[in-house]
Amino acid sequence: MDGNGHLTVERVGATLVLTLDRPEAKNALSLPMLAGLYDGWLAADADDGIRSIVLTGAGGAFCSGMDLKALARTGEPDGGDDSVRARFRADPDLHWKAMLRHHRPRKPVIAAVEGPCVAGGTEILQGTDIRIAGQSAVFGLFEVRRGLFPIGGSTVRLPRQIPRTHALEMLLTGRPYGAAEAQRIGLIGHVVPDGTALRKALETAELINANGPLAVEAVKACAYETAGMGEVEALAVELDRGMGIFGTADAKEGARAFVEKRVAVFRRA
The missing domain is CATH 3.90.226.10 (2-enoyl-CoA Hydratase; Chain A, domain 1)
Structure with a gap:
């Protein structure tokens, strides 16, 4: 403390x-x-x-x-x-x-x-x-x-x-x-x-x-970043951020953990 x-x-x-x-x-x-x-x-x-x-x-x-x-x-x-x-x-x-x-x-x-x-x-x-x-x-x-x-x-x-x-x-x-x-x-x-x-x-x-930290932070950032945008522009930003997350090791770990029925171990990678 x-x-x-x-x-x-x-x-x-x-x-x-x-x-x-x-x-x-x-x-x-x-x-x-x-x-x-x-x-x-x-x-x-x-x-x-x-x-x-x-x-x-x-x-x-x-x-x-x-x-x-x-x-x-x-x-x-x-x-x-x-x-x-x-x-x-x-x-x-x-x-x-x-x-x-x-x-x-x-x-x-x-x-x-x-x-x-x-x-x-x-x-x-x-x-x-x-x-x-x-x-x-x-x-x-x-x-x-x-x-x-x-x-x-x-x-x-x-x-x-x-x-x-x-x-x-x-x-x-x-x-x-x-x-x-x-x-x-x-x-x-x-x-x-x-x-x-x-x-x-x-x-x-x-x-x-308990969730993937990179995903959590990207979701928060995207929600605020797109708040004042039009829909087309905002969806483009979302797609760019989202696809970046899909390419991470954490995303692959999340999918493997689901298949293997275990808790995911995220490493911010």
């Missing part, structure tokens, strides 16, 4: 679990947390032994977004020593990469949500691939209520991920959404009993981890 005080990093099998860890502030974003998140995304992609990522929060909360008390006091997220602040000065894009606005991990990212997942929490959520929530989880983009703008990508991503009428209602009213409603409009995929979101996320990760 590792981390920086505001983010806990743990390896569970082939899954890297990143836990937002400021429970006293409902895991409001801080500079150390954001720096740790970006480091976590990079670490997962650099390690071929990691096949999936789970993002969750400590203390029964996911993320309450920006720390408005710190924002009002200093004009920036809270926390961080001189070395952390120096990182943000050196890379003005760092916070956007951490929040998955300007960075997309090649490994699948599963969100395990308990409690509040609002404002910046809902914005980070939109950068994840699979979303699981406890039944008491709460979502929403509250920025307009404070005269702010949800600049983490929501005005672009949300209307592409859920029906436009629901996206604009969430963006313009700033009202909270319970887990059942969030699932109904398509923001999340699963609602589970409170306290079990992480367990369900790890179970889902295990299903992903």
